[in-house]
Amino acid sequence: MRDLFKNVRFWLLIILVILSICLIHPSISDGKFQTNLNFGLDLSGGSYLRMKPDAMIIGVDLPTSKEESVADYLEKKLDTTVTPVYYGGEERYEVRKIVEREKLEEILGDAGGHLTYYDLGITKETLDQTKRILEDKLNMLGVKDIVVRTMGDKYLVVDLAGVNLSDAERIVSSPGVFELRIETEGGETKHILYGDDILSVDPMPARTGYGDDAPWGAGFTLSEKGADKFREATVRYGAVDAPERHPISMLLDGKEVYSAPLSRELASHMRENKSYGLVAQTGIGEEGKKRAGDLIIHLSAGALPVRLSIDMSGQVPATLGEQFKKQIGLMIVLALIAVSLITGYRYKRHEIVLPMLITTFSEVIIILGFASMPRIGWQLDIPSLAGIIAVIGTGIDQMIVITDEVIKSETPTGSKTKKKTKKINAPKREVVRSRKGYERGLSNAFKIIVVSAATTIFAMAPLLFMGLGKLSGFALTTIVGVLIGILVTRPAYGEIIKETMASGR
Structure with a gap:
């Protein structure tokens, strides 16, 4: 031994x-x-919510002009986001709201087209993106012991251990609060704007230059008021003259998610002009791309790609x-x-x-x-x-x-054969x-x-x-x-x- x-x-x-x-x-x-x-x-008690996306995937046969695509036409008529997707081996369209089939047929018929496919739901990519944003949103709210999982390609299920049903519904439906702040003299920070001054956020990370070594970034567009507030703050607190001493911070629900100074080019431009389209650089390589994707989620202040409605709920x-x-x-x-x-x-x-x-x-x-x-x-x-x-x-x-x-x-000692013999009171085998x-x-x-x-x-x-x-x-x-x-x-x-x-x- x-x-x-x-x-x-x-x-x-x-x-x-x-x-x-x-x-x-x-x-x-x-x-x-x-x-x-x-x-x-x-095992510990809590609530669960099963949610389904209020969206649909459609196929259409619609003649369009060179100036306007099918997606543009549908967005205008349906007043929602419409994205071309490759689904079921064919090119189709993901519509971020539910419209009755009869109404769709009527809209398409007015333009000389017709519906070739209709199904409630979203693509797996959109469902996974929604799951990731929802997880990040719940984590930013400080909710512990949560599990967000997909059920097939139709549902998202959220388990919130130790949370009662009414609180669970409130937590999942509450938006995050996004804020931009600027560092002033003495290390203090001052408010610039909130997320409602952000007009739109680019859906995907993009390179901010040419070549594979170009940094990744998260692009977003400010509203007219947002652009005014941003320029006023950067001029007032000296960021246009000394950008390194006055970095811009981004906070979601009071937690810093990004901080960087203005680039020299942007600082020079903003001395005389305001900027609407901004890009937050996040670095190079896969890590930079991942950070840009995370920042896009934060810029959206927890806004989900599609609206979710509660299909089933319960508590233990x-x-x-x-x-x-x-x-x-x-x-x-x-x-x-x-x-x-x-x-x-x-x-x-x-x-x-x-x-x-x-x-x-x-x-x-x-x-x-x-x-x-x-x-x-x-x-x-x-x-x-x-x-x-x-x-x-x-x-x-x-x-x-x-x-x-x-x-x-x-x-066995002394044994050269596998033949078994039956003996009464046989001695223990060595x-x-x-x-x-x-x-x-x-x-x-x-x-x-x-x-x-x-x-x-x-x-x-x-x-x-x-x-x-x-x-x-x-x-x-x-x-x-x-x-x-x-x-x-x-x-x-x-x-x-x-x-x-x-x-x-």
Whole structure:
């Protein structure tokens, strides 16, 4: 057994368990057991909102002039944003409001056209953009424990743990407050304008020069009043003469999201003239492009690409969530007891059963530690904890395979044939214990369990990536558990059982 304490796989398991316990950080506060685990609304109580976009995708056959495109004509007639999109293998149009089919037919018929396709909804790209803006908006409002997910290509679902239904509806519908400020002498800042003075925001990041090394930027246009306010502030506080000493800051809900001085060219221009179109440079490369995309969201002050209407809502009382949490915890304990009874009955050797159970418990601790990592943002819900129970079952199954293969690798003394004979009161069989034989058994076992793990991961992948609601939590837990098992806990258990058998215990 001394060789076990020199084994890297064994110590990797120990280190990860200790690190996971530190991440979970169990403690007692005000007489209550506390951890860093984040629980979903079905375990901690809260509200959920299912929202659908008020938009549609249409196909039209419409003769147009060179001066006016189909999108321009539809925007004028429908008084909303219309974007050409490639949808279903054809060029169609995304309309950011819902218009009855009969009214559309009438509008198109007046221009000699007709409707070729009509469907409520938006493209996946617009849905993902809406999800990202909504997440950013809720984060800027300081809302914790939120999950925004897509359901198919028709709905967005928002889970707000610990928030009642009326507050949830208010939070989702409230706009952000965007503000421009300028730094004055002494490090103070003065107000320039609010977001309602921004007439429009460019929908996508754009380069502010020529070539691949040109910086990225977020473009926006000021209204007449906004341009007057901007020039007045920059002249009054000296930004046109010393731009580096008077940077312009952008704040969303009181939090700074961007700060930079006027460029020399813009400062010189604004001594005598006002500017309507401005561009905030954000840097070069992919990082600069990402920052520009984020800034576009902030400039929109949380405005979504499409209007969302609440299709379904509900809430889970906190007391019911606590009850679910206790029941799931009890189920996990019962699962561990059940597997201990089954493995104990099969092997009747504590030196095999105890390492198996300890390894299984360690695997659960590592999964929970992974879920507690700050940047992961993983909320544990009922499907996720059901995934842990599934991982316990698959883990025990794979450790049984390892144990059986190691036991089979023992060579009976004086035996040269596989023929079995039935003897009454036969003496206990003596075996030759060989580390090479045990390693051969481990190799055979890992060939089996690697294939088993791969099939499980491939089976769970569609649930994870197809946006099938809460089933993705079950799939994520199962995949993470299988990967932790195949990379950490199974190899460690293999070394433990090999050393146990080799020592003759």
